[in-house]
Amino acid sequence: MSTLGFNPYTALSTPRPTDTAKPAGDAPEAAGSKFAETISDFRTTMQEAEQTAMQTAVSGADPHAMVEALTNAELMLDAVVTIRDKVVEAYQELLRMPV
Template sequence: MSTLGFNPYTALNTPRPAEGTKTAGQAPEAAGSKFAESIADFRTTMQEAEQTAIQTAVSGADPHAMVEALTNAELMLDAVVTIRDKVVEAYQELLRMPV
């Protein structure tokens, strides 16, 4: 079974450096690159699932590979939807704050 390109639970298990070790310029760049990397992984996973499904439908390729690719795509989509919901919820909380 292939591994998922993006694991939403990795962020929970990775150790974080101490607050004093980061400089002001490093934090936004690192966050931006991680975000861009995650988007690229999401796009790649969706394209792989689509290509595998097309190959299975057209040439009768391995159906197990199709199921695996679609399952990975479903997990990735669920993670992205959860992240989007959290971002929208945080934005709504900001709007509710008194000024």
């Protein structure tokens, strides 16, 4: 019987350099701040599109700017809906897991 030059159990239990580089509590805060930043960007884009559309309707401002703002808002909305669908799908997969 041949012997291995290492023990797989000790190799798996030793900390890796990436594990010790950042604290464990840092990752959720970074993800939460990124999520909050994305929501803020979405809200800002929607408000800008609404303001541009109102300015165009009331004062006859540049229609090209209105089309551009509405297109940006539509792209942001599509992205948010896609993300929401993925989150709902992941949640449903968790619910289907046997206990």
